[in-house]
Amino acid sequence: xxxxxxxxxxxxQELDKQNxxxxxxxxxxxxxxxxxxxxxxxxPVLTLMxxxxxxxxxxxxxxxxxxxxxxxxxxxIHDDIMDNAPIRRxxxxxxxxxxxxxxxxxxxxxxxxxxxxxxxxxxxxxHNILGxxxxxAIEVCEGQQFDLNYETNNLVSVDDYINMIRLKTGVxxxxxxxxxxxxxxxxVAEANNLYHFGVNIGLxxxxxxxxxxxxxxxxxxxxxxGGDIITNKKTFLxxxxxxxxxxxxxxxxxxxxxANDYDPKEKIKRVKDIFGQLNIxxxxxxxxxxxxxxxxxxxxxxxxxxxxxxxxxxxASKMILRDK
Amino acid sequence: xxxxxxxxxxxxQELDKQNxxxxxxxxxxxxxxxxxxxxxxxxPVLTLMxxxxxxxxxxxxxxxxxxxxxxxxxxxIHDDIMDNAPIRRxxxxxxxxxxxxxxxxxxxxxxxxxxxxxxxxxxxxxHNILGxxxxxAIEVCEGQQFDLNYETNNLVSVDDYINMIRLKTGVxxxxxxxxxxxxxxxxVAEANNLYHFGVNIGLxxxxxxxxxxxxxxxxxxxxxxGGDIITNKKTFLxxxxxxxxxxxxxxxxxxxxxANDYDPKEKIKRVKDIFGQLNIxxxxxxxxxxxxxxxxxxxxxxxxxxxxxxxxxxxASKMILRDK
Numbered sequence: 063x064x065x066x067x068x069x070x071x072x073x074x075q076e077l078d079k080q081n082x083x084x085x086x087x088x089x090x091x092x093x094x095x096x097x098x099x100x101x102x103x104x105x106p107v108l109t110l111m112x113x114x115x116x117x118x119x120x121x122x123x124x125x126x127x128x129x130x131x132x133x134x135x136x137x138x139i140h141d142d143i144m145d146n147a148p149i150r151r152x153x154x155x156x157x158x159x160x161x162x163x164x165x166x167x168x169x170x171x172x173x174x175x176x177x178x179x180x181x182x183x184x185x186x187x188x189h190n191i192l193g194x195x196x197x198x199a200i201e202v203c204e205g206q207q208f209d210l211n212y213e214t215n216n217l218v219s220v221d222d223y224i225n226m227i228r229l230k231t232g233v234x235x236x237x238x239x240x241x242x243x244x245x246x247x248x249x250v251a252e253a254n255n256l257y258h259f260g261v262n263i264g265l266x267x268x269x270x271x272x273x274x275x276x277x278x279x280x281x282x283x284x285x286x287x288g289g290d291i292i293t294n295k296k297t298f299l300x301x302x303x304x305x306x307x308x309x310x311x312x313x314x315x316x317x318x319x320x321a322n323d324y325d326p327k328e329k330i331k332r333v334k335d336i337f338g339q340l341n342i343x344x345x346x347x348x349x350x351x352x353x354x355x356x357x358x359x360x361x362x363x364x365x366x367x368x369x370x371x372x373x374x375x376x377x378a379s380k381m382i383l384r385d386k
Numbered sequence: 387x388x389x390x391x392x393x394x395x396x397x398x399q400e401l402d403k404q405n406x407x408x409x410x411x412x413x414x415x416x417x418x419x420x421x422x423x424x425x426x427x428x429x430p431v432l433t434l435m436x437x438x439x440x441x442x443x444x445x446x447x448x449x450x451x452x453x454x455x456x457x458x459x460x461x462x463i464h465d466d467i468m469d470n471a472p473i474r475r476x477x478x479x480x481x482x483x484x485x486x487x488x489x490x491x492x493x494x495x496x497x498x499x500x501x502x503x504x505x506x507x508x509x510x511x512x513h514n515i516l517g518x519x520x521x522x523a524i525e526v527c528e529g530q531q532f533d534l535n536y537e538t539n540n541l542v543s544v545d546d547y548i549n550m551i552r553l554k555t556g557v558x559x560x561x562x563x564x565x566x567x568x569x570x571x572x573x574v575a576e577a578n579n580l581y582h583f584g585v586n587i588g589l590x591x592x593x594x595x596x597x598x599x600x601x602x603x604x605x606x607x608x609x610x611x612g613g614d615i616i617t618n619k620k621t622f623l624x625x626x627x628x629x630x631x632x633x634x635x636x637x638x639x640x641x642x643x644x645a646n647d648y649d650p651k652e653k654i655k656r657v658k659d660i661f662g663q664l665n666i667x668x669x670x671x672x673x674x675x676x677x678x679x680x681x682x683x684x685x686x687x688x689x690x691x692x693x694x695x696x697x698x699x700x701x702a703s704k705m706i707l708r709d710k
Contacts, residue, residue: 084528086528086531086532086535088534088535089527089528089531140490140491140494143486143487143490144487144490144491162467162486163467163468163534164531164534166464166467166490167464167468167527167530167531169494170464170493170523170527171524171527171528173494173497174497174527175520175524177501177516177519177520177523178520181505181512181513181517181520185509185510185512185513186509188505188509188512188513189505189509189512192501192505192516193505196498196499196501196502199494199498199501200495200498200499200502203413203494203495203498204408204410204413204495206491207410207412207413207491208410210412210487210488211410211412
């Protein structure tokens with residue numbers, strides 16, 4: 063079976079062969095621009111990997127791998143409008159480079175294009191594939207809406223947050239694997255186990271993102287830490303700290319997150335001090351490990367060759383044990 | 387075969403049975419709210435009618451009729467953001483009642499829900515159905531982008547405009563019929579003829595909208611005329627007037643449409659006077675008739691019972707010969 067790096071290369075080659083140009087240019091240029099950002103291509107690689115796992119061939123799942131990547135990019139274009147995010151991967155986001163209207167509409171087009179690829183499956187499984195794809199698309203929207211709601215809600219719990227990232231990030235990891243598995247000929251039971259493996263790894267992946275944003279080593283992480291603290295983002299770290307702090311510390315933490323007039327450096331330092339006292343970095347690592355183990359439990363339910371299982375374990379480790 | 391009014395009633399009953407509630411409420415309330423606006427439900431009725439035309443039963447096409455209506459409502463929610471339209475059918479639009487982020491995201495969800503319904507077709511035809519649905523979705527986005535581009539472009543021709551409304555309005559009328567026909571068992575050739583009938587009727591429908599907005603009888607039309615003139619909308623009427631006016635009149639018309647400091651009543655009066663001198667109302671009616679006849683030519687290519695043909699002719703007349 064191909065490993066992660068081989069499949070990224072293969073996916074990039076196949077993506078490059080697609081033609082996303084058209085008229086009016088204002089609609090199609092942002093699509094090519096966004097797809098050109100690159101990125102880790104984790105999701106489509108998971109689709110190819112799952113297909114190869116059951117059929118020995120990754121190629122059959124290329125249309126769905128592309129569909130997943132197009133869908134993911136559609137969510138990025140729309141999310142960047144909603145989050146007022148001017149920069150992604152060092153480049154201007156679509157709404158910033160063009161405008162919000164163009165970002166809405168080129169996102170919509172990308173969503174339709176994603177479906178155009180998703181449906182390119184054998185008639186015996188196309189309903190299954192699209193069922194997963196639809197359900198996931200809806201859940202990702204739900205996750206983003208919860209995320210927006212939580213910005214102005216001071217009563218969010220750790221459980222609320224986990225459910226939100228499950229919807230916003232986890233289910234697409236799960237669906238990427240499940241769709242690939244179904245195309246590769248997996249039974250629904252096997253595909254579902256792989257789905258739950260993916261959801262849990264996706265949760266771990268997002269929690270690792272939260273952890274690195276505050277406690278990452280800037281030299282390895284490649285960017286400044288503390289971004290989530292500055293933008294008052296209620297990540298797992300903050301919510302866990304709220305949950306396990308005493309009244310006084312909780313009040314200080316909430317004050318720090320409800321005001322914008324702190325010196326950024328001092329604010330980051332003070333919040334990190336509080337997190338440190340409460341052992342939040344350790345508790346977050348423990349939570350990540352919990353999802354990693356849960357994911358592995360689901361993987362072990364699937365009757366596949368040990369060598370192939372290793373490749374999946376390897377990608378899960380890469381996503382969860384990474385330092386950047 | 388059922389007529390238009392019978393099928394609207396049937397469609398409304400079936401739509402009412404669907405459940406579009408869910409969590410978070412911010413995502414689902416705007417969907418129920420928008421679907422509750424009502425409207426003419428022309429597109430889903432066309433789907434049901436086309437299905438009944440070939441199979442004798444409308445019910446088989448209910449999922450796709452709902453898909454078409456959900457898709458249409460998704461475009462309304464997003465278009466209203468882009469067009470800064472605060473009111474639709476006498477009610478606040480979604481972005482105005484909630485906010486733009488909620489409008490973007492509930493629109494996206496509606497789009498995904500539309501696909502969830504669209505795919506509920508027999509495996510032998512599901513690829514055909516989704517092919518039409520995807521292609522149409524992409525073209526409607528293209529049409530909206532052309533429309534946005536034309537707002538700030540002074541070199542738009544009548545042909546550009548016709549192409550824009552074909553994409554923005556025509557193709558969805560065509561697709562509504564084609565999808566219904568395919569579900570009803572029509573051959574691809576028959577379904578295509580019905581598609582072209584629909585596109586042409588859609589063009590006539592939109593041109594009639596343009597005509598009524600300026601020359602409608604306010605008592606029958608039910609709202610003030612002149613809205614397109616006040617908002618400097620480059621409709622068929624304006625573009626035709628630019629095309630067939632002399633240099634002096636063209637300059638005056640362009641000046642009227644490039645400034646916002648005219649008294650609204652006087653501006654409407656002056657523009658209508660110019661349109662009147664240039665016979666624009668007559669020329670528009672002629673153009674509408676051209677598309678009506680083209681539509682009928684396609685309808686006549688289809689080998690169906692004359693009584694059924696009459697029902698389709700009747701709906702085409704209603705859409706094109708209407709006074710409101």
